[in-house]
Amino acid sequence: MYDQPTEAQIESAFDIARERYDAFGVDVDVAMATLRSVPISLHCWQGDDVAGFEDPDRGLSGGIMATGNYPGKARTPQQLRADLDLAYDLIPGDHRLNLHASYLESDKLIARNEIQPDHFHSWADWAKDNNRGIDFNPTLFSHPLADDGFTLAHLDEGIRSFWIEHCIAAREIGAYFGRELGTPCVTNVWIPDGYKDFPADRLAPRARLKDALDKVFEKRLDPAHNLDAVECKLFGLGSESYVVGSHEFYLAYALANDKVLCLDAGHFHPTETIADKLSAVLLFLPEILLHVSRGVRWDSDHVVALNDDLLAIMQEIVRADSLSRVHIGLDFFDASINRVAAWVIGTRNALRALLMALLEPRHLLRQYEDSGDFTGRLALLEELKGLPFGAVWDYYCLSQDVPVGMTFMDEIRSYEREILSKRA
Numbered sequence: 001m002y003d004q005p006t007e008a009q010i011e012s013a014f015d016i017a018r019e020r021y022d023a024f025g026v027d028v029d030v031a032m033a034t035l036r037s038v039p040i041s042l043h044c045w046q047g048d049d050v051a052g053f054e055d056p057d058r059g060l061s062g063g064i065m066a067t068g069n070y071p072g073k074a075r076t077p078q079q080l081r082a083d084l085d086l087a088y089d090l091i092p093g094d095h096r097l098n099l100h101a102s103y104l105e106s107d108k109l110i111a112r113n114e115i116q117p118d119h120f121h122s123w124a125d126w127a128k129d130n131n132r133g134i135d136f137n138p139t140l141f142s143h144p145l146a147d148d149g150f151t152l153a154h155l156d157e158g159i160r161s162f163w164i165e166h167c168i169a170a171r172e173i174g175a176y177f178g179r180e181l182g183t184p185c186v187t188n189v190w191i192p193d194g195y196k197d198f199p200a201d202r203l204a205p206r207a208r209l210k211d212a213l214d215k216v217f218e219k220r221l222d223p224a225h226n227l228d229a230v231e232c233k234l235f236g237l238g239s240e241s242y243v244v245g246s247h248e249f250y251l252a253y254a255l256a257n258d259k260v261l262c263l264d265a266g267h268f269h270p271t272e273t274i275a276d277k278l279s280a281v282l283l284f285l286p287e288i289l290l291h292v293s294r295g296v297r298w299d300s301d302h303v304v305a306l307n308d309d310l311l312a313i314m315q316e317i318v319r320a321d322s323l324s325r326v327h328i329g330l331d332f333f334d335a336s337i338n339r340v341a342a343w344v345i346g347t348r349n350a351l352r353a354l355l356m357a358l359l360e361p362r363h364l365l366r367q368y369e370d371s372g373d374f375t376g377r378l379a380l381l382e383e384l385k386g387l388p389f390g391a392v393w394d395y396y397c398l399s400q401d402v403p404v405g406m407t408f409m410d411e412i413r414s415y416e417r418e419i420l421s422k423r424a
């Protein structure tokens with residue numbers, strides 16, 4: 001096992017860290033206060049391998065996949081909320097929930113184009129009790145009418161209309177959450193549409209998608225309640241050769257129609273990172289949504305690790321002074337480890353990377369850069385990696401009354417013993 005640090009140890013390490021950062025002109029208190037103000041949107045779907053509650057017999061489709069069979073996944077909304085409650089308790093700060101339409105609650109099967117705010121009122125009540133915002137997503141996969149791989153871009157007008165209606169209903173539910181919770185809901189449209197093999201016509205499906213989206217977004221909703229986002233993708237399982245909603249498609253669509261652009265870290269070529277895209281896109285779009293994820297060799301949606309890619313994303317947001325314009329959501333699903341731990345590890349990593357970014361002496365780095373001293377810039381960037389950021393993080397966790405270091409695993413292990421291991 002490991003020895004837990006005492007409060008006195010955490011505090012004295014923090015005092016030393018504060019001086020080290022101070023020497024670079026970085027105010028650790030400002031960094032921590034900023035970190036405290038940033039909500040991360042936790043995705044409900046890590047808790048049950050993207051199954052949802054619509055119909056337990058429906059498998060996951062749409063070219064995404066959760067692998068693993070770790071025991072204890074949530075099978076009811078009550079279980080999922082209890083698991084989420086524990087996760088939020090182990091993460092410093094106040095965070096949001098990112099909910100999919102397939103997580104509705106009803107005693108009978110509701111057609112996707114007939115979902116109503118009422119099917120989500122337990123989620124709204126729970127969020128209200130916990131002072132959480134909710135973000136939302138229409139679910140255009142795991143459904144018989146999506147089984148051939150096409151939804152909003154479907155050749156069949158009836159099927160297209162069905163999905164258009166679903167998206168319209170989802171936006172209304174987003175607005176309902178926004179109104180009820182007093183914070184705008186980002187409703188993100190992602191569709192799986194695409195071809196496994198060489199298409200003969202890349203244009204027509206995109207024209208159909210454009211037209212369908214125009215219909216979905218026809219009604220203006222108050223941005224204080226609902227913000228519309230669109231998510232691009234490069235390929236999926238079974239849509240390797242062509243994805244209708246590509247990056248260029250949605251970038252253009254978002255620009256032309258004033259939508260929030262969603263960038264998922266796993267939705268580009270393996271060596272292409274979304275960090276470099278932020279400053280470019282933020283010059284032309286008021287707001288963006290991130291799906292922070294980790295692809296290993298493909299868009300595998302691994303739990304977010306504290307790696308260079310993650311740090312680069314957070315650095316870009318902070319350096320571009322755009323925390324208020326970037327909605328940070330998570331998107332990973334690992335069924336091979338404890339699912340609550342997956343949320344906690346991934347979210348704490350996102351926050352740790354954000355804190356590292358906030359602790360950068362940006363003025364100094366820029367000074368070196370602007371004076372052409374690229375040697376100094378590199379030396380400082382490398383030096384920063386050795387500063388005692390961990391001591392600031394530990395102190396921040398202590399001050400926010402959440403477990404410091406590995407101690408968060410103690411609570412997860414006892415929850416697993418008492419609750420998760422007893423689930424059928």
Ligand code: RNT
Nearest residue numbers: 045064137190264291331
């Ligand atoms: C799929 C997209 C999408 C989904 C969720 C479940 O590749 O990343 O965001 O992961 O809607």
Ligand code: ZN
Nearest residue numbers: 231264291331
């Ligand atoms: Zn995503």
